[in-house]
Amino acid sequence: MRRPLYGWLAADALSVTGTRVSMIAVPLFVLETTGSPTRTGLVALAEALPMVLAKVLGGPLIDRLGPRRVAITCDVGSVAAVGAIPLLHDAGLMAFPLLLVLVALAGALRGPGDAAKHAMVPTLVSEAGVPMERATGLSSTVERTASMLGAGLGGLLVASLGAANALLVDAVSFGLSALVLAWATRSLATPATAAAQDADPAAYVEQLRAGWRFLRGDRVLLGITVMVALTNLLDAAWASVLMPVWAVETGNGAKALGLLFAVFSGASAVGALVAAVWAARLPRYATYLVAFLVCGAPRFVVMALDSPLAVVVTVAVAAGFASGFLNPILGAVIFERIPAALVGRVSSLTTAMCFALLPFGGLLGGVLIAVVGLPFAMAACGVAYFAVTMLPALDPRWREMDERPVPARAAA
Incomplete structure (x- = not known):
């Protein structure tokens, strides 16, 4: 059955497109609201470091809970983290330290979320009965095409709606990604395993090692x-x-x-x-x-x-x-x-x-x-x-x- 594979590709396209929109909208939003290139760089760093660290630390959780569950949960969490930025800005409640926290949270969710989608590939290939290169090739095509279109869309959205409203589109894209992934891969859903229920920190560290x-x-x-x-x-x-x-x-x-x-x-x-x-x-x-x-x-x-x-x-x-x-x-x-x-x-x-x-x-x-x-x-x-x-x-x-x-x- 190939619905899980094609649904996963569609969900990834939505997520990548939204991410590329935010890559344009976030720095422009910071420049609009602070006028500071230094603060813009700090925001970029605040997103990048948690993303990389969470990718590393989230690996055992992906194996414990299953990549599907982690991917959907991170996409849903990204809706709240990214969507809160324009909403709090419109309400006059967005201070720069709070922006750093929200951007760091978005990066921390994106890291294991992307890694979990990546880890679904072997199961999707087995379910669809296609060569591994077919799945990775289609994934690469979707990623590169969505990156190109997302960058163009981001520029148009910022120019027409403003950087803050462009981030709302990014938040919506994560929600749509979670819905599509949940629907298309429901046949792959598995109950929590004994390993998933084991919260022993020593076991977690050993799994990481x-x-x-x-x-x-x-x-x-x-x-x-x-x-x-x-x-x-x-x-x-x-x-x-x-x-x-x-x-x-x-x-x-x-x-x-x-x-x-x-x-x-x-x-x-x-x-x-x-x-x-x-x-x-x-x-x-x-x-x-x-x-x-x-x-x-x-x-x-x-x-x-x-x-x-x-x-x-x-x-x-x-x-x-x-x-x-x-x-x-x-x-x-x-x-x-x-x-x-x-x-x-x-x-x-x-x-x-x-x-x-x-x-x-x-x-x-x-x-x-x-x-x-x-x-x-x-x-x-x-x-x-x-x-x-x-x-x-x-x-x-x-x-x-x-x-x-x-x-x-x-x-x-």
Whole structure:
């Protein structure tokens, strides 16, 4: 039965769209109400840190209570946390410390909520009877498409309704996500297990350690996690600082910047959709290397060389399309290597580690530009990207990516 899978995808699309709206609305709301860039940065930090910490700490709870229950509960809680911001603002009761608390609560709910939805994938794949790459490819397509549309919708909502009212739309999206997920996956609902009822703190800590021991012991899984964390750091530097500075210094301006983001995201969504259909037939290891060769260093190099805009856009299209193959392949490898009993803990740890360096990407980009200038900063990030993503070519263990131990995992 595929209704749970398609319902999960629809719920994720709603949630991601709302999250992208808030990524635009929250900083603009803070700037409108305080006029302080410093406070805007504090709000971003207040959301990011609890999100990462809650991803790590929520893993055992996901395994105890079940990912479906955690995902729905976090979405419902997000309705209250996000919706309270515009409501309290309209009532004249929103002080900045209270805003920090609400944003931190929203981040703390988003962390385990996203991790729980992620942990549902093996069960959804088994229920739908589709290849793992099909599910991870569709998920990546939905995420990238919803991110692109959500960013555009966020800009339109803030411009037409104001930042506060845009946050109400974000709150509504979480409520709709919870309803769709609850309806579509009700056949997967399970009663509380004995492990879920065990509130022994020692048992919880041991479960957390068990997840880390497994991740640390699987060299391929740990390598993928570290690699993605480092590429996320470089991608954040590229998107948040290097590209905007390039747009200003070259005179291409905001229109060119928006065009590049749009074509990269759109091509990435197309690539993920193609991967959903074909990735199960492709050699994962070779596809990984080729995809990163295309989507990694070239986009940094063409900007470092001050190439014409047409060349930069062409490279962005190719890079976006290639990047669409990565999440379906890496996601399939990750889920197939994790035993069913540890999915919540290990997948929470991996996603938390992948996100951990994101807040420092803008800082890295800014420091590099200040020290060596934009061209050398672009080149340095491109070289680092190439090194990080191509090191697996020197390690024969990464060839284990081509193994598809589905029967072994099901038995586990």
